[in-house]
Amino acid sequence: MKHNDGMLPSPGKFKSEKSSYSRLRHHFSLAKITFWSLVFVFLIYVSFFRAPSSASQTSHSDPSRRSLRTSSYGDAWEKRVRASAKIRSHNGISVLVTGAAGFVGTHVSAALKRRGDGIVGIDNFNNYYDPNLKRARQALLERAGVYIVEGDINDEKLLRRLFDIVAFTHVMHLAAQAGVRYAMENPSSYVHSNIAGLVSLLEVCKSANPQPAIVWASSSSVYGLNTKVPFSEKDRTDQPASLYAATKKAGEEIAHTYNHIYGLSLTGLRFFTVYGPWGRPDMAYFFFSKDILKGKSIPIFEGPNHGTVARDFTYIDDIVKGCLASLDTAEKSTGSGGKKKGPAQLRVFNLGNTSPVPVSELVSILERLLKVKAKKLVTKMPRNGDVQFTHANISYAQKELHYKPTTDLQTGLKKFVRWYLSYYGNGKKSAQ
Numbered sequence: 001m002k003h004n005d006g007m008l009p010s011p012g013k014f015k016s017e018k019s020s021y022s023r024l025r026h027h028f029s030l031a032k033i034t035f036w037s038l039v040f041v042f043l044i045y046v047s048f049f050r051a052p053s054s055a056s057q058t059s060h061s062d063p064s065r066r067s068l069r070t071s072s073y074g075d076a077w078e079k080r081v082r083a084s085a086k087i088r089s090h091n092g093i094s095v096l097v098t099g100a101a102g103f104v105g106t107h108v109s110a111a112l113k114r115r116g117d118g119i120v121g122i123d124n125f126n127n128y129y130d131p132n133l134k135r136a137r138q139a140l141l142e143r144a145g146v147y148i149v150e151g152d153i154n155d156e157k158l159l160r161r162l163f164d165i166v167a168f169t170h171v172m173h174l175a176a177q178a179g180v181r182y183a184m185e186n187p188s189s190y191v192h193s194n195i196a197g198l199v200s201l202l203e204v205c206k207s208a209n210p211q212p213a214i215v216w217a218s219s220s221s222v223y224g225l226n227t228k229v230p231f232s233e234k235d236r237t238d239q240p241a242s243l244y245a246a247t248k249k250a251g252e253e254i255a256h257t258y259n260h261i262y263g264l265s266l267t268g269l270r271f272f273t274v275y276g277p278w279g280r281p282d283m284a285y286f287f288f289s290k291d292i293l294k295g296k297s298i299p300i301f302e303g304p305n306h307g308t309v310a311r312d313f314t315y316i317d318d319i320v321k322g323c324l325a326s327l328d329t330a331e332k333s334t335g336s337g338g339k340k341k342g343p344a345q346l347r348v349f350n351l352g353n354t355s356p357v358p359v360s361e362l363v364s365i366l367e368r369l370l371k372v373k374a375k376k377l378v379t380k381m382p383r384n385g386d387v388q389f390t391h392a393n394i395s396y397a398q399k400e401l402h403y404k405p406t407t408d409l410q411t412g413l414k415k416f417v418r419w420y421l422s423y424y425g426n427g428k429k430s431a432q
């Protein structure tokens, strides 16, 4: 600005010398044009280079950006959605599976498809862990005839569009930011997926006509610092030990609200450390296997006074049975047009294995199966959200869902290791 001010002409001078006046005027306009061009270029720079850098951090969380992409989905896309949602069995259901390229999502989608239900998946394919594994799961489902729409559950416009195309009878909501310890690194991703994403989904479900029944993934971590074992659904869950657990607990309260106000039928499933083939590389059994094969040391947590850390590890096939039984026993939502017509079903179930195994035992089993001795590094359990012990009381699920886990850790890990070695090779091509 100063530079330009300095060029401001004195009017008196220009009256006496006309030609130099017009020359000066010409110079002045050139300077003005140059100045405003620079301002313009600067503004473009700011909007194109600065703003997107902050947007790119939240790009996964900006539904409007995705909606732009969504609007480009055309007839061919719609046809794929319809084909995938086609029910092929008598009494089949049509299910929107969120997080379909995830570990549990893939297994549940495949199982539903096998029995003739119509399935449409949705997944944002984020890079919390190796997206190649998610793509491989997608390819697996694709071969089975399940289409996964690439999109975020925060994108209400996309969700509404899916409901316009398919009258889903059920939603199996498995999309989430998982992992207990990562919550200290990236807390907002938990709020984004587990709270905002859930609300976005429920908003769409509540105004869908007919409203679907919803089954969704809560977590055993909601028991937090609860010391009464085995954990029963009636026990207190108001002492979460991690933000992850807090967002899942918040999800249970949000479910209550949508059930209460809009008559949505909602079933929350508290999964207990689910493991198996096609599992999540961020989980201990998975990266322990990878590191044992690589000869890297593995940190085995122990509690205060050398206390045992144990988990009620639950095999994926048992979890899938629990999910399907929850869908099959879910009553219809009672609302329509965003209004409640009567009381609707609201349930929460533990889906565990009822037999906790110490982490040290998990490692011993892996050593035997992988035929490699682990380099164990016994470490004090860090204060980053872990709890020392989980143990499910499953009597409620047994009664209502006929849920009965049948796979012990040794048998389940054998299947996992077989898959791991066939997928990644004998440690040569290992997980990322």
Ligand SMILES: O=C(O)[C@H]1O[C@H](OP(=O)(O)OP(=O)(O)OC[C@H]2O[C@@H](n3ccc(=O)[nH]c3=O)[C@H](O)[C@@H]2O)[C@H](O)[C@@H](O)[C@@H]1O
Residues within 6 Å of the ligand: 178, 179, 180, 218, 219, 220, 221, 222, 271, 272, 273, 274, 282, 283, 284, 285, 299, 300, 301, 309, 310, 311, 359, 381, 386, 388
């Ligand atoms: O059941 C649940 O609710 C939760 O189960 C798992 O959480 P977590 O049980 O902590 O599973 P892992 O991260 O695989 O840990 C398994 C066990 O290994 C221990 N561990 C973990 C990491 C490590 O480096 N060393 C170690 O000993 C943990 O303390 C824990 O006892 C999942 O990661 C969560 O998404 C899920 O919600």
